Amino acid sequence: MSDWTLFEVFVRSKHGLNHRHVGSVHAADAAMALENARELYTRRSEGVSIWVVPSAQITASSPDEKEPLFDPSDDKVYRHATFYDLPKEVGHM
């Protein structure tokens, strides 16, 4: 099986939702990966759509970069609606 490709599997559980990563499968090609993913991850109507992507094609951020990548947004509280205090008379906004 080592000469087969490892594919990551993404399933859309309902129309209107995003595809979500659910796991991986081995397959000789993408068509087979789709079939395997269907058997493995949607045996109980868990999905309406499947994506398969060769794992090697995914570029991921490194955990070491977590701080430089994500910390800068911590001090930008003004990007959140709750930052803006408005008088009660304004009502729901």
Next chain:
Amino acid sequence: MYAQLVDTGVKRVKGLDEMSPEERNFQEKIDAEIKIEPKNWMPEAYRRTLIRQMSQHAHSEIVGMLPEKNWLTRAPNLKRKLQLLAKIQDEAGHGLYLYSAMETLGADRDEEVAKLHSGEVKYSSIFNYPTRSWADMGTVGWLVDGAAIVNQVVLQRTSYGPYSRAMIRICKEESFHQRQGYQILLHMMREGTEEQKAMVQDSINRFWWPALMMFGPHDGDSPNSAQSMQWKIKRMSNDDLRQRFIDQTIPQLELLGCTVPDPDLKWNEERGHYDFGEIDWSEFYSVLKGNGPCNRDRLRTRRNAIENGAWVREAARVHAEKHNKADVA
């Protein structure tokens, strides 16, 4: 327990003050219930122990299909046959979820399967017992999957993210297995002939002790538990899990109108738990060493399956290559 006696390779559990900064940071995350993800730093022993535990767990799911396939062609009717087929397909699925999670640690699936075939890595002792009657399909679902659920429910909170997510999926599906098993037995006990009722009791007699062995040795004889608990890849002790299983199973047994082959089993008002007799540990270790009733047969069947399927995998690879070339041209 689908993984028994998982060796951590660690002699003594370190305290926070003895750890390197990396180890301490790692342990503090675990203590704070923050999941460890594939690319995070982790001690080598944690990674190796997890691969061992998850591969054992996956192998158990895969080998666990064999005692059940024994009754596929002899199920009493089409409904039962379809249910059994669906359950067996789930077991294959559970094995694959776990192999997939294991691969996120850099393990190679083929290498791990080869270790199973060479006997280097084990699978749960329970699957080395034969399934002699149709009632065994009920008992396996009720007791064996029931014991597995008790263990796996706790493992949903295990510290390694991909393992925890696989366990959550598996637990959702296991409850169908246990209910279908129990229903087989209940049906035989309520609607069956005297002979069929006797078949149920015989089946429970054979599977009761092996099911209790699934949780592994006593806590005092489980040298790797302390490290696995610190890493939270084990979350409750073997004896506590076993007690929980017995406490929840006995009322179901009484509803069936059956008994278990343990004269010492009785409710202990003071403890709020059932007392039970001593397990025959020599049987447990003997089965684990490879000398159970079906060990050789199970491994032979697995090896044959892989070897006889080689041409299919090869054909799929060549077919894919041919089409890749055609696409490029």
